[in-house]
Structure formats: structure tokens, C-alpha cells
Amino acid sequence: MREKPLYPWTITRSDGAIVGAHCDCMAGLGEACTPVAALLISVSTLALIRDSKTVTEKPTY
Numbered sequence: 001m002r003e004k005p006l007y008p009w010t011i012t013r014s015d016g017a018i019v020g021a022h023c024d025c026m027a028g029l030g031e032a033c034t035p036v037a038a039l040l041i042s043v044s045t046l047a048l049i050r051d052s053k054t055v056t057e058k059p060t061y
Helices: 034-051
Strands: 008-014 016-022
Touching: 008 034, 016 034
Parallel strands: none
Antiparallel strands: 008 016
């Protein structure tokens, strides 16, 4: 509880390509740390959920 929170961030283009990522943790200096990976996975999951359609949103056939 005494440790300061980590602040990962990413720069992405509108097509989803990742331009850069960084975190203020020790491993973040190499730009390949767990907080950055968790951020990218959560953003990817949110995009999949946003773009998916439920059964009731599809037209009937």
C-alpha cells in the first residue's frame, strides 16, 4: 500500500497499430513490462466487446 502506483501508457493509431508504450516501473525502461501488457490486453478486449454484436442486434433471416 505504500508503493506509488504505476502509470503505463500507450500511443496507438486509429487503425489499432501501437506506436509506443511506456511505464514508470523498473522494467518499463525497456518498454516490455507486465503493466503495459495488461493495458494492451484490456484495450484489445474492450475493442472486441465494442465491435461485437449480440444475437438481438443482428437482423432476422
